[in-house]
Amino acid sequence: MPVSPDGGARFAKVLADLYGDAAQHLIALVADRLAAGITDPGWAERKLSDVLRLRRDAQRFVTRLADQVDASLYELLAEAYSAGVLAAGGPGVTEAQAGIVATNRGAVQAYAAELAGTVQTTHTRILRTAEDVYRRVIADVAGQVVTGVQTRREAAARAVSRFAQQGVTGYVDAKGRNWSIDTYAEMATRTTAGQAHLQGGIDRYQQQGRYLVVISDAPEECSLCRPWERTVLSLTGREPTPGEVEGHRYGGTLAQARAAGLFHPQCRHSMAGFIPGLTRPAGRPTAEPEGDALRQRQRALERAVRESKRRVAAAEPFGDTAQLARDRALLRKRQAALREFVAEHDRKADVSRRRVNLVSR
Structure with a gap:
Protein backbone atom coordinates (compact mmCIF):
# COMPACT_ATOMS: atom_id res chain seq x y z
CA MET A 1 0.00 0.00 0.00
CA PRO A 2 1.39 3.47 -0.84
CA VAL A 3 2.52 5.90 1.87
CA SER A 4 1.40 9.53 1.63
CA PRO A 5 1.33 12.72 3.72
CA ASP A 6 -2.39 12.67 2.94
CA GLY A 7 -2.43 9.78 5.41
CA GLY A 8 -2.37 12.46 8.11
CA ALA A 9 -5.67 13.99 7.00
CA ARG A 10 -7.94 11.85 9.15
CA PHE A 11 -5.79 12.57 12.19
CA ALA A 12 -5.91 16.31 11.47
CA LYS A 13 -9.71 16.28 11.60
CA VAL A 14 -9.55 15.23 15.26
CA LEU A 15 -7.72 18.39 16.28
CA ALA A 16 -9.59 20.59 13.79
CA ASP A 17 -12.88 19.48 15.34
CA LEU A 18 -11.50 20.17 18.82
CA TYR A 19 -10.49 23.73 17.89
CA GLY A 20 -13.63 24.25 15.83
CA ASP A 21 -15.71 23.42 18.89
CA ALA A 22 -13.44 25.71 20.93
CA ALA A 23 -14.10 28.63 18.59
CA GLN A 24 -17.83 27.96 18.69
CA HIS A 25 -17.75 27.79 22.49
CA LEU A 26 -15.84 31.06 22.74
CA ILE A 27 -18.28 32.86 20.44
CA ALA A 28 -21.20 31.47 22.46
CA LEU A 29 -19.52 32.51 25.72
CA VAL A 30 -19.20 36.11 24.55
CA ALA A 31 -22.66 36.22 22.92
CA ASP A 32 -24.50 34.71 25.89
CA ARG A 33 -22.84 37.09 28.36
CA LEU A 34 -23.67 40.09 26.19
CA ALA A 35 -27.27 38.98 25.59
CA ALA A 36 -28.06 38.60 29.30
CA GLY A 37 -30.12 41.61 30.42
CA ILE A 38 -29.49 43.48 27.19
CA THR A 39 -32.76 45.46 27.40
CA ASP A 40 -32.22 46.52 31.04
CA PRO A 41 -31.09 50.02 32.00
CA GLY A 42 -27.38 50.29 32.77
CA TRP A 43 -26.55 47.27 30.56
CA ALA A 44 -23.23 48.63 29.25
CA GLU A 45 -21.93 49.55 32.71
CA ARG A 46 -22.80 46.12 34.14
CA LYS A 47 -21.19 44.32 31.21
CA LEU A 48 -17.96 46.26 31.58
CA SER A 49 -17.84 45.37 35.26
CA ASP A 50 -18.13 41.69 34.25
CA VAL A 51 -14.94 41.71 32.14
CA LEU A 52 -12.94 40.04 34.90
CA ARG A 53 -15.50 37.24 35.18
CA LEU A 54 -15.40 36.71 31.41
CA ARG A 55 -11.60 36.58 31.55
CA ARG A 56 -11.71 33.91 34.27
CA ASP A 57 -14.24 31.82 32.32
CA ALA A 58 -12.16 32.08 29.16
CA GLN A 59 -8.99 31.14 31.04
CA ARG A 60 -10.64 28.05 32.53
CA PHE A 61 -11.83 27.05 29.08
CA VAL A 62 -8.39 27.50 27.51
CA THR A 63 -6.80 25.46 30.31
CA ARG A 64 -9.22 22.59 29.60
CA LEU A 65 -8.48 22.92 25.90
CA ALA A 66 -4.72 22.69 26.53
CA ASP A 67 -5.24 19.58 28.66
CA GLN A 68 -7.28 17.95 25.89
CA VAL A 69 -4.61 18.76 23.31
CA ASP A 70 -1.79 17.42 25.50
CA ALA A 71 -3.71 14.22 26.17
CA SER A 72 -4.36 13.48 22.51
CA LEU A 73 -1.25 14.55 20.59
CA TYR A 74 1.18 11.72 21.29
CA GLU A 75 -1.45 9.03 20.74
CA LEU A 76 -2.63 10.71 17.55
CA LEU A 77 0.87 10.99 16.06
CA ALA A 78 1.87 7.48 17.19
CA GLU A 79 -1.16 6.20 15.31
CA ALA A 80 -0.19 8.22 12.23
CA TYR A 81 3.36 6.82 12.38
CA SER A 82 2.12 3.25 12.84
CA ALA A 83 -0.32 3.70 9.96
CA GLY A 84 2.69 4.61 7.79
CA VAL A 85 4.49 1.45 8.89
CA LEU A 86 1.42 -0.62 8.07
CA ALA A 87 0.98 1.11 4.71
CA ALA A 88 4.57 0.26 3.75
CA GLY A 89 3.69 -3.34 4.56
CA GLY A 90 6.00 -6.26 4.12
CA PRO A 91 6.24 -9.63 5.87
CA GLY A 92 4.86 -9.74 9.40
CA VAL A 93 3.14 -6.36 9.37
CA THR A 94 -0.64 -6.64 9.53
CA GLU A 95 -3.51 -4.89 11.26
CA ALA A 96 -4.09 -8.06 13.31
CA GLN A 97 -0.53 -8.07 14.64
CA ALA A 98 -0.19 -4.55 15.96
CA GLY A 99 2.62 -5.62 18.30
CA ILE A 100 4.90 -6.04 15.30
CA VAL A 101 4.58 -2.33 14.47
CA ALA A 102 7.77 -0.90 15.99
CA THR A 103 6.91 2.73 16.70
CA ASN A 104 9.93 5.02 16.85
CA ARG A 105 9.04 6.58 20.20
CA GLY A 106 11.69 9.29 20.05
CA ALA A 107 10.58 10.51 16.63
CA VAL A 108 6.91 10.50 17.61
CA GLN A 109 7.66 12.43 20.81
CA ALA A 110 9.56 15.02 18.78
CA TYR A 111 6.65 15.40 16.36
CA ALA A 112 4.19 15.70 19.28
CA ALA A 113 6.31 18.35 21.02
CA GLU A 114 6.61 20.33 17.78
CA LEU A 115 2.89 20.21 17.13
CA ALA A 116 1.99 21.08 20.73
CA GLY A 117 4.25 24.13 20.56
CA THR A 118 2.63 25.18 17.29
CA VAL A 119 -1.05 24.89 18.18
CA GLN A 120 -0.72 26.14 21.74
CA THR A 121 0.63 29.47 20.52
CA THR A 122 -3.00 30.16 19.60
CA HIS A 123 -4.19 29.97 23.20
CA THR A 124 -2.99 33.42 24.19
CA ARG A 125 -4.74 34.87 21.14
CA ILE A 126 -7.95 33.06 22.12
CA LEU A 127 -7.96 34.77 25.52
CA ARG A 128 -7.14 38.17 24.08
CA THR A 129 -9.78 37.81 21.36
CA ALA A 130 -12.57 37.02 23.83
CA GLU A 131 -11.93 40.08 25.95
CA ASP A 132 -11.21 42.44 23.04
CA VAL A 133 -14.40 41.47 21.22
CA TYR A 134 -16.47 41.71 24.40
CA ARG A 135 -15.26 45.26 25.07
CA ARG A 136 -15.59 46.30 21.43
CA VAL A 137 -19.18 45.07 21.15
CA ILE A 138 -20.19 46.96 24.30
CA ALA A 139 -18.63 50.16 22.94
CA ASP A 140 -20.19 49.73 19.49
CA VAL A 141 -23.64 48.99 20.87
CA ALA A 142 -23.58 51.88 23.31
CA GLY A 143 -22.52 54.28 20.57
CA GLN A 144 -25.11 53.15 18.04
CA VAL A 145 -28.00 53.14 20.51
CA VAL A 146 -27.14 56.63 21.75
CA THR A 147 -27.37 57.93 18.19
CA GLY A 148 -30.66 56.10 17.67
CA VAL A 149 -29.42 54.05 14.74
CA GLN A 150 -30.90 50.78 15.96
CA THR A 151 -32.03 48.96 19.07
CA ARG A 152 -29.47 47.59 21.50
CA ARG A 153 -30.47 44.02 20.68
CA GLU A 154 -30.05 44.59 16.94
CA ALA A 155 -26.74 46.39 17.42
CA ALA A 156 -25.34 43.59 19.59
CA ALA A 157 -26.46 40.87 17.18
CA ARG A 158 -24.84 42.72 14.33
CA ALA A 159 -21.57 43.26 16.19
CA VAL A 160 -21.28 39.65 17.41
CA SER A 161 -22.18 38.32 13.95
CA ARG A 162 -19.31 40.39 12.58
CA PHE A 163 -17.00 38.79 15.14
CA ALA A 164 -18.17 35.32 14.10
CA GLN A 165 -17.61 36.21 10.45
CA GLN A 166 -13.97 37.01 11.17
CA GLY A 167 -13.59 33.92 13.34
CA VAL A 168 -11.29 33.39 16.29
CA THR A 169 -7.88 34.15 14.83
CA GLY A 170 -5.17 31.76 15.90
CA TYR A 171 -2.32 32.85 13.67
CA VAL A 172 -1.26 35.69 11.39
CA ASP A 173 1.20 34.62 8.70
CA ALA A 174 4.04 36.56 7.10
CA LYS A 175 1.66 37.92 4.44
CA GLY A 176 -0.66 39.32 7.09
CA ARG A 177 -3.38 36.72 6.51
CA ASN A 178 -5.49 35.72 9.52
CA TRP A 179 -6.01 31.99 10.12
CA SER A 180 -8.93 30.86 12.26
CA ILE A 181 -7.91 28.55 15.09
CA ASP A 182 -9.60 25.46 13.62
CA THR A 183 -8.13 26.01 10.14
CA TYR A 184 -4.69 26.63 11.61
CA ALA A 185 -4.90 23.58 13.89
CA GLU A 186 -6.01 21.42 10.97
CA MET A 187 -3.18 22.67 8.76
CA ALA A 188 -0.55 22.19 11.47
CA THR A 189 -1.81 18.73 12.46
CA ARG A 190 -2.21 17.56 8.89
CA THR A 191 1.36 18.63 8.15
CA THR A 192 2.87 17.01 11.25
CA ALA A 193 0.74 13.85 11.11
CA GLY A 194 1.60 13.54 7.42
CA GLN A 195 5.30 13.76 8.26
CA ALA A 196 4.90 11.10 10.96
CA HIS A 197 2.99 8.87 8.52
CA LEU A 198 5.72 9.29 5.89
CA GLN A 199 8.45 8.61 8.44
CA GLY A 200 6.76 5.39 9.49
CA GLY A 201 6.73 4.25 5.87
CA ILE A 202 10.34 5.30 5.26
CA ASP A 203 11.51 3.48 8.40
CA ARG A 204 9.66 0.34 7.34
CA TYR A 205 11.04 0.43 3.78
CA GLN A 206 14.57 0.76 5.11
CA GLN A 207 13.94 -2.00 7.64
CA GLN A 208 13.08 -4.21 4.66
CA GLY A 209 16.33 -3.24 2.95
CA ARG A 210 14.67 -1.08 0.29
CA TYR A 211 16.24 2.21 -0.63
CA LEU A 212 14.14 3.25 -3.64
CA VAL A 213 10.56 4.51 -3.87
CA VAL A 214 8.37 5.61 -6.76
CA ILE A 215 6.02 8.60 -6.63
CA SER A 216 2.39 8.26 -7.66
CA ASP A 217 0.49 10.12 -10.38
CA ALA A 218 -2.19 11.83 -8.28
CA PRO A 219 -5.35 13.46 -9.60
CA GLU A 220 -5.85 17.20 -9.10
CA GLU A 221 -2.14 17.72 -8.55
CA CYS A 222 -0.47 21.10 -8.14
CA SER A 223 2.46 22.52 -10.09
CA LEU A 224 4.94 21.86 -7.25
CA CYS A 225 4.40 18.10 -7.29
CA ARG A 226 3.71 17.48 -10.96
CA PRO A 227 7.43 17.19 -11.95
CA TRP A 228 7.91 14.31 -9.49
CA GLU A 229 5.05 12.11 -10.63
CA ARG A 230 6.08 8.53 -11.55
CA THR A 231 9.67 9.32 -10.61
CA VAL A 232 11.98 6.94 -8.75
CA LEU A 233 13.71 8.49 -5.72
CA SER A 234 16.39 7.29 -3.31
CA LEU A 235 15.67 7.24 0.43
CA THR A 236 19.31 7.09 1.47
CA GLY A 237 21.25 8.99 -1.20
CA ARG A 238 22.56 5.79 -2.74
CA GLU A 239 22.39 6.04 -6.54
CA PRO A 240 20.77 3.16 -8.41
CA THR A 241 22.50 1.62 -11.41
CA PRO A 242 20.96 2.16 -14.86
CA GLY A 243 19.89 -1.47 -14.85
CA GLU A 244 17.97 -1.11 -11.58
CA VAL A 245 15.80 1.72 -12.90
CA GLU A 246 15.60 0.68 -16.54
CA GLY A 247 12.40 2.03 -18.08
CA HIS A 248 11.87 4.46 -15.20
CA ARG A 249 12.87 8.06 -14.59
CA TYR A 250 15.27 8.56 -11.69
CA GLY A 251 14.98 11.97 -9.98
CA GLY A 252 17.55 11.98 -7.18
CA THR A 253 16.82 11.72 -3.47
CA LEU A 254 13.54 11.97 -1.63
CA ALA A 255 15.08 14.76 0.49
CA GLN A 256 15.82 16.78 -2.65
CA ALA A 257 12.29 16.28 -3.97
CA ARG A 258 10.74 17.34 -0.67
CA ALA A 259 12.96 20.43 -0.56
CA ALA A 260 11.59 21.33 -4.00
CA GLY A 261 7.97 21.03 -2.83
CA LEU A 262 6.96 17.39 -3.00
CA PHE A 263 4.79 16.26 -0.09
CA HIS A 264 3.90 19.82 0.90
CA PRO A 265 0.95 20.32 3.28
CA GLN A 266 -2.23 18.85 1.75
CA CYS A 267 -0.22 17.07 -0.94
CA ARG A 268 -2.18 14.21 -2.50
CA HIS A 269 0.79 12.22 -3.80
CA SER A 270 2.08 9.00 -2.33
CA MET A 271 5.18 6.85 -2.55
CA ALA A 272 5.50 3.09 -2.87
CA GLY A 273 8.46 0.80 -2.51
CA PHE A 274 10.33 0.34 -5.79
CA ILE A 275 11.67 -3.13 -6.53
CA PRO A 276 14.19 -3.26 -9.41
CA GLY A 277 13.05 -5.65 -12.08
CA LEU A 278 9.57 -6.07 -10.60
CA THR A 279 8.04 -2.58 -10.50
CA ARG A 280 6.53 -1.98 -13.92
CA PRO A 281 7.42 1.16 -15.91
CA ALA A 282 4.76 3.85 -16.00
CA GLY A 283 3.71 6.10 -18.86
CA ARG A 284 4.17 9.84 -18.97
CA PRO A 285 2.80 11.85 -16.04
CA THR A 286 -0.62 13.37 -16.61
CA ALA A 287 -1.46 16.94 -15.62
CA GLU A 288 -4.85 17.94 -14.24
CA PRO A 289 -4.67 21.60 -13.26
CA GLU A 290 -8.45 21.91 -13.72
CA GLY A 291 -8.98 19.39 -10.93
Whole structure:
Protein backbone atom coordinates (compact mmCIF):
# COMPACT_ATOMS: atom_id res chain seq x y z
CA MET A 1 0.00 0.00 0.00
CA PRO A 2 1.39 3.47 -0.84
CA VAL A 3 2.52 5.90 1.87
CA SER A 4 1.40 9.53 1.63
CA PRO A 5 1.33 12.72 3.72
CA ASP A 6 -2.39 12.67 2.94
CA GLY A 7 -2.43 9.78 5.41
CA GLY A 8 -2.37 12.46 8.11
CA ALA A 9 -5.67 13.99 7.00
CA ARG A 10 -7.94 11.85 9.15
CA PHE A 11 -5.79 12.57 12.19
CA ALA A 12 -5.91 16.31 11.47
CA LYS A 13 -9.71 16.28 11.60
CA VAL A 14 -9.55 15.23 15.26
CA LEU A 15 -7.72 18.39 16.28
CA ALA A 16 -9.59 20.59 13.79
CA ASP A 17 -12.88 19.48 15.34
CA LEU A 18 -11.50 20.17 18.82
CA TYR A 19 -10.49 23.73 17.89
CA GLY A 20 -13.63 24.25 15.83
CA ASP A 21 -15.71 23.42 18.89
CA ALA A 22 -13.44 25.71 20.93
CA ALA A 23 -14.10 28.63 18.59
CA GLN A 24 -17.83 27.96 18.69
CA HIS A 25 -17.75 27.79 22.49
CA LEU A 26 -15.84 31.06 22.74
CA ILE A 27 -18.28 32.86 20.44
CA ALA A 28 -21.20 31.47 22.46
CA LEU A 29 -19.52 32.51 25.72
CA VAL A 30 -19.20 36.11 24.55
CA ALA A 31 -22.66 36.22 22.92
CA ASP A 32 -24.50 34.71 25.89
CA ARG A 33 -22.84 37.09 28.36
CA LEU A 34 -23.67 40.09 26.19
CA ALA A 35 -27.27 38.98 25.59
CA ALA A 36 -28.06 38.60 29.30
CA GLY A 37 -30.12 41.61 30.42
CA ILE A 38 -29.49 43.48 27.19
CA THR A 39 -32.76 45.46 27.40
CA ASP A 40 -32.22 46.52 31.04
CA PRO A 41 -31.09 50.02 32.00
CA GLY A 42 -27.38 50.29 32.77
CA TRP A 43 -26.55 47.27 30.56
CA ALA A 44 -23.23 48.63 29.25
CA GLU A 45 -21.93 49.55 32.71
CA ARG A 46 -22.80 46.12 34.14
CA LYS A 47 -21.19 44.32 31.21
CA LEU A 48 -17.96 46.26 31.58
CA SER A 49 -17.84 45.37 35.26
CA ASP A 50 -18.13 41.69 34.25
CA VAL A 51 -14.94 41.71 32.14
CA LEU A 52 -12.94 40.04 34.90
CA ARG A 53 -15.50 37.24 35.18
CA LEU A 54 -15.40 36.71 31.41
CA ARG A 55 -11.60 36.58 31.55
CA ARG A 56 -11.71 33.91 34.27
CA ASP A 57 -14.24 31.82 32.32
CA ALA A 58 -12.16 32.08 29.16
CA GLN A 59 -8.99 31.14 31.04
CA ARG A 60 -10.64 28.05 32.53
CA PHE A 61 -11.83 27.05 29.08
CA VAL A 62 -8.39 27.50 27.51
CA THR A 63 -6.80 25.46 30.31
CA ARG A 64 -9.22 22.59 29.60
CA LEU A 65 -8.48 22.92 25.90
CA ALA A 66 -4.72 22.69 26.53
CA ASP A 67 -5.24 19.58 28.66
CA GLN A 68 -7.28 17.95 25.89
CA VAL A 69 -4.61 18.76 23.31
CA ASP A 70 -1.79 17.42 25.50
CA ALA A 71 -3.71 14.22 26.17
CA SER A 72 -4.36 13.48 22.51
CA LEU A 73 -1.25 14.55 20.59
CA TYR A 74 1.18 11.72 21.29
CA GLU A 75 -1.45 9.03 20.74
CA LEU A 76 -2.63 10.71 17.55
CA LEU A 77 0.87 10.99 16.06
CA ALA A 78 1.87 7.48 17.19
CA GLU A 79 -1.16 6.20 15.31
CA ALA A 80 -0.19 8.22 12.23
CA TYR A 81 3.36 6.82 12.38
CA SER A 82 2.12 3.25 12.84
CA ALA A 83 -0.32 3.70 9.96
CA GLY A 84 2.69 4.61 7.79
CA VAL A 85 4.49 1.45 8.89
CA LEU A 86 1.42 -0.62 8.07
CA ALA A 87 0.98 1.11 4.71
CA ALA A 88 4.57 0.26 3.75
CA GLY A 89 3.69 -3.34 4.56
CA GLY A 90 6.00 -6.26 4.12
CA PRO A 91 6.24 -9.63 5.87
CA GLY A 92 4.86 -9.74 9.40
CA VAL A 93 3.14 -6.36 9.37
CA THR A 94 -0.64 -6.64 9.53
CA GLU A 95 -3.51 -4.89 11.26
CA ALA A 96 -4.09 -8.06 13.31
CA GLN A 97 -0.53 -8.07 14.64
CA ALA A 98 -0.19 -4.55 15.96
CA GLY A 99 2.62 -5.62 18.30
CA ILE A 100 4.90 -6.04 15.30
CA VAL A 101 4.58 -2.33 14.47
CA ALA A 102 7.77 -0.90 15.99
CA THR A 103 6.91 2.73 16.70
CA ASN A 104 9.93 5.02 16.85
CA ARG A 105 9.04 6.58 20.20
CA GLY A 106 11.69 9.29 20.05
CA ALA A 107 10.58 10.51 16.63
CA VAL A 108 6.91 10.50 17.61
CA GLN A 109 7.66 12.43 20.81
CA ALA A 110 9.56 15.02 18.78
CA TYR A 111 6.65 15.40 16.36
CA ALA A 112 4.19 15.70 19.28
CA ALA A 113 6.31 18.35 21.02
CA GLU A 114 6.61 20.33 17.78
CA LEU A 115 2.89 20.21 17.13
CA ALA A 116 1.99 21.08 20.73
CA GLY A 117 4.25 24.13 20.56
CA THR A 118 2.63 25.18 17.29
CA VAL A 119 -1.05 24.89 18.18
CA GLN A 120 -0.72 26.14 21.74
CA THR A 121 0.63 29.47 20.52
CA THR A 122 -3.00 30.16 19.60
CA HIS A 123 -4.19 29.97 23.20
CA THR A 124 -2.99 33.42 24.19
CA ARG A 125 -4.74 34.87 21.14
CA ILE A 126 -7.95 33.06 22.12
CA LEU A 127 -7.96 34.77 25.52
CA ARG A 128 -7.14 38.17 24.08
CA THR A 129 -9.78 37.81 21.36
CA ALA A 130 -12.57 37.02 23.83
CA GLU A 131 -11.93 40.08 25.95
CA ASP A 132 -11.21 42.44 23.04
CA VAL A 133 -14.40 41.47 21.22
CA TYR A 134 -16.47 41.71 24.40
CA ARG A 135 -15.26 45.26 25.07
CA ARG A 136 -15.59 46.30 21.43
CA VAL A 137 -19.18 45.07 21.15
CA ILE A 138 -20.19 46.96 24.30
CA ALA A 139 -18.63 50.16 22.94
CA ASP A 140 -20.19 49.73 19.49
CA VAL A 141 -23.64 48.99 20.87
CA ALA A 142 -23.58 51.88 23.31
CA GLY A 143 -22.52 54.28 20.57
CA GLN A 144 -25.11 53.15 18.04
CA VAL A 145 -28.00 53.14 20.51
CA VAL A 146 -27.14 56.63 21.75
CA THR A 147 -27.37 57.93 18.19
CA GLY A 148 -30.66 56.10 17.67
CA VAL A 149 -29.42 54.05 14.74
CA GLN A 150 -30.90 50.78 15.96
CA THR A 151 -32.03 48.96 19.07
CA ARG A 152 -29.47 47.59 21.50
CA ARG A 153 -30.47 44.02 20.68
CA GLU A 154 -30.05 44.59 16.94
CA ALA A 155 -26.74 46.39 17.42
CA ALA A 156 -25.34 43.59 19.59
CA ALA A 157 -26.46 40.87 17.18
CA ARG A 158 -24.84 42.72 14.33
CA ALA A 159 -21.57 43.26 16.19
CA VAL A 160 -21.28 39.65 17.41
CA SER A 161 -22.18 38.32 13.95
CA ARG A 162 -19.31 40.39 12.58
CA PHE A 163 -17.00 38.79 15.14
CA ALA A 164 -18.17 35.32 14.10
CA GLN A 165 -17.61 36.21 10.45
CA GLN A 166 -13.97 37.01 11.17
CA GLY A 167 -13.59 33.92 13.34
CA VAL A 168 -11.29 33.39 16.29
CA THR A 169 -7.88 34.15 14.83
CA GLY A 170 -5.17 31.76 15.90
CA TYR A 171 -2.32 32.85 13.67
CA VAL A 172 -1.26 35.69 11.39
CA ASP A 173 1.20 34.62 8.70
CA ALA A 174 4.04 36.56 7.10
CA LYS A 175 1.66 37.92 4.44
CA GLY A 176 -0.66 39.32 7.09
CA ARG A 177 -3.38 36.72 6.51
CA ASN A 178 -5.49 35.72 9.52
CA TRP A 179 -6.01 31.99 10.12
CA SER A 180 -8.93 30.86 12.26
CA ILE A 181 -7.91 28.55 15.09
CA ASP A 182 -9.60 25.46 13.62
CA THR A 183 -8.13 26.01 10.14
CA TYR A 184 -4.69 26.63 11.61
CA ALA A 185 -4.90 23.58 13.89
CA GLU A 186 -6.01 21.42 10.97
CA MET A 187 -3.18 22.67 8.76
CA ALA A 188 -0.55 22.19 11.47
CA THR A 189 -1.81 18.73 12.46
CA ARG A 190 -2.21 17.56 8.89
CA THR A 191 1.36 18.63 8.15
CA THR A 192 2.87 17.01 11.25
CA ALA A 193 0.74 13.85 11.11
CA GLY A 194 1.60 13.54 7.42
CA GLN A 195 5.30 13.76 8.26
CA ALA A 196 4.90 11.10 10.96
CA HIS A 197 2.99 8.87 8.52
CA LEU A 198 5.72 9.29 5.89
CA GLN A 199 8.45 8.61 8.44
CA GLY A 200 6.76 5.39 9.49
CA GLY A 201 6.73 4.25 5.87
CA ILE A 202 10.34 5.30 5.26
CA ASP A 203 11.51 3.48 8.40
CA ARG A 204 9.66 0.34 7.34
CA TYR A 205 11.04 0.43 3.78
CA GLN A 206 14.57 0.76 5.11
CA GLN A 207 13.94 -2.00 7.64
CA GLN A 208 13.08 -4.21 4.66
CA GLY A 209 16.33 -3.24 2.95
CA ARG A 210 14.67 -1.08 0.29
CA TYR A 211 16.24 2.21 -0.63
CA LEU A 212 14.14 3.25 -3.64
CA VAL A 213 10.56 4.51 -3.87
CA VAL A 214 8.37 5.61 -6.76
CA ILE A 215 6.02 8.60 -6.63
CA SER A 216 2.39 8.26 -7.66
CA ASP A 217 0.49 10.12 -10.38
CA ALA A 218 -2.19 11.83 -8.28
CA PRO A 219 -5.35 13.46 -9.60
CA GLU A 220 -5.85 17.20 -9.10
CA GLU A 221 -2.14 17.72 -8.55
CA CYS A 222 -0.47 21.10 -8.14
CA SER A 223 2.46 22.52 -10.09
CA LEU A 224 4.94 21.86 -7.25
CA CYS A 225 4.40 18.10 -7.29
CA ARG A 226 3.71 17.48 -10.96
CA PRO A 227 7.43 17.19 -11.95
CA TRP A 228 7.91 14.31 -9.49
CA GLU A 229 5.05 12.11 -10.63
CA ARG A 230 6.08 8.53 -11.55
CA THR A 231 9.67 9.32 -10.61
CA VAL A 232 11.98 6.94 -8.75
CA LEU A 233 13.71 8.49 -5.72
CA SER A 234 16.39 7.29 -3.31
CA LEU A 235 15.67 7.24 0.43
CA THR A 236 19.31 7.09 1.47
CA GLY A 237 21.25 8.99 -1.20
CA ARG A 238 22.56 5.79 -2.74
CA GLU A 239 22.39 6.04 -6.54
CA PRO A 240 20.77 3.16 -8.41
CA THR A 241 22.50 1.62 -11.41
CA PRO A 242 20.96 2.16 -14.86
CA GLY A 243 19.89 -1.47 -14.85
CA GLU A 244 17.97 -1.11 -11.58
CA VAL A 245 15.80 1.72 -12.90
CA GLU A 246 15.60 0.68 -16.54
CA GLY A 247 12.40 2.03 -18.08
CA HIS A 248 11.87 4.46 -15.20
CA ARG A 249 12.87 8.06 -14.59
CA TYR A 250 15.27 8.56 -11.69
CA GLY A 251 14.98 11.97 -9.98
CA GLY A 252 17.55 11.98 -7.18
CA THR A 253 16.82 11.72 -3.47
CA LEU A 254 13.54 11.97 -1.63
CA ALA A 255 15.08 14.76 0.49
CA GLN A 256 15.82 16.78 -2.65
CA ALA A 257 12.29 16.28 -3.97
CA ARG A 258 10.74 17.34 -0.67
CA ALA A 259 12.96 20.43 -0.56
CA ALA A 260 11.59 21.33 -4.00
CA GLY A 261 7.97 21.03 -2.83
CA LEU A 262 6.96 17.39 -3.00
CA PHE A 263 4.79 16.26 -0.09
CA HIS A 264 3.90 19.82 0.90
CA PRO A 265 0.95 20.32 3.28
CA GLN A 266 -2.23 18.85 1.75
CA CYS A 267 -0.22 17.07 -0.94
CA ARG A 268 -2.18 14.21 -2.50
CA HIS A 269 0.79 12.22 -3.80
CA SER A 270 2.08 9.00 -2.33
CA MET A 271 5.18 6.85 -2.55
CA ALA A 272 5.50 3.09 -2.87
CA GLY A 273 8.46 0.80 -2.51
CA PHE A 274 10.33 0.34 -5.79
CA ILE A 275 11.67 -3.13 -6.53
CA PRO A 276 14.19 -3.26 -9.41
CA GLY A 277 13.05 -5.65 -12.08
CA LEU A 278 9.57 -6.07 -10.60
CA THR A 279 8.04 -2.58 -10.50
CA ARG A 280 6.53 -1.98 -13.92
CA PRO A 281 7.42 1.16 -15.91
CA ALA A 282 4.76 3.85 -16.00
CA GLY A 283 3.71 6.10 -18.86
CA ARG A 284 4.17 9.84 -18.97
CA PRO A 285 2.80 11.85 -16.04
CA THR A 286 -0.62 13.37 -16.61
CA ALA A 287 -1.46 16.94 -15.62
CA GLU A 288 -4.85 17.94 -14.24
CA PRO A 289 -4.67 21.60 -13.26
CA GLU A 290 -8.45 21.91 -13.72
CA GLY A 291 -8.98 19.39 -10.93
CA ASP A 292 -6.78 21.35 -8.56
CA ALA A 293 -8.73 24.53 -9.35
CA LEU A 294 -12.01 22.72 -8.62
CA ARG A 295 -10.67 21.45 -5.32
CA GLN A 296 -9.60 24.97 -4.28
CA ARG A 297 -12.99 26.38 -5.29
CA GLN A 298 -14.82 23.73 -3.28
CA ARG A 299 -12.74 24.49 -0.19
CA ALA A 300 -13.62 28.17 -0.51
CA LEU A 301 -17.34 27.34 -0.73
CA GLU A 302 -17.09 25.03 2.29
CA ARG A 303 -15.29 27.70 4.32
CA ALA A 304 -18.05 30.16 3.45
CA VAL A 305 -20.71 27.75 4.72
CA ARG A 306 -18.84 27.20 7.99
CA GLU A 307 -18.47 30.96 8.44
CA SER A 308 -22.21 31.48 7.96
CA LYS A 309 -22.97 28.79 10.51
CA ARG A 310 -20.80 30.59 13.05
CA ARG A 311 -22.63 33.84 12.34
CA VAL A 312 -26.06 32.29 12.82
CA ALA A 313 -24.99 30.68 16.09
CA ALA A 314 -23.56 34.00 17.31
CA ALA A 315 -26.68 36.01 16.50
CA GLU A 316 -29.21 33.54 17.93
CA PRO A 317 -28.79 34.49 21.63
CA PHE A 318 -30.17 37.97 20.83
CA GLY A 319 -33.51 36.64 19.56
CA ASP A 320 -35.25 37.15 16.23
CA THR A 321 -33.31 40.16 15.04
CA ALA A 322 -32.96 41.41 11.50
CA GLN A 323 -29.27 40.40 11.69
CA LEU A 324 -30.22 36.80 12.45
CA ALA A 325 -32.62 36.78 9.50
CA ARG A 326 -29.86 38.08 7.21
CA ASP A 327 -27.37 35.52 8.49
CA ARG A 328 -29.83 32.66 7.98
CA ALA A 329 -30.61 33.84 4.46
CA LEU A 330 -26.90 34.05 3.62
CA LEU A 331 -26.35 30.57 5.00
CA ARG A 332 -29.13 29.15 2.82
CA LYS A 333 -27.64 30.90 -0.22
CA ARG A 334 -24.15 29.56 0.45
CA GLN A 335 -25.42 26.04 1.12
CA ALA A 336 -27.32 26.13 -2.16
CA ALA A 337 -24.21 27.31 -4.03
CA LEU A 338 -22.17 24.47 -2.54
CA ARG A 339 -24.84 21.88 -3.38
CA GLU A 340 -25.00 23.12 -6.97
CA PHE A 341 -21.20 23.03 -7.30
CA VAL A 342 -20.96 19.52 -5.87
CA ALA A 343 -23.75 18.24 -8.12
CA GLU A 344 -22.37 19.94 -11.24
CA HIS A 345 -18.86 18.55 -10.79
CA ASP A 346 -19.80 15.22 -9.16
CA ARG A 347 -17.88 15.90 -5.96
CA LYS A 348 -18.38 15.15 -2.28
CA ALA A 349 -18.81 17.96 0.23
CA ASP A 350 -17.48 17.99 3.78
CA VAL A 351 -18.57 21.13 5.54
CA SER A 352 -19.79 20.76 8.79
CA ARG A 353 -19.15 20.03 12.34
CA ARG A 354 -22.34 21.58 13.67
CA ARG A 355 -25.97 21.92 12.60
CA VAL A 356 -27.69 25.24 13.12
CA ASN A 357 -31.32 26.23 13.42
CA LEU A 358 -32.58 27.88 10.23
CA VAL A 359 -36.05 28.78 11.53
CA SER A 360 -37.08 31.33 14.10
CA ARG A 361 -37.25 30.02 17.64
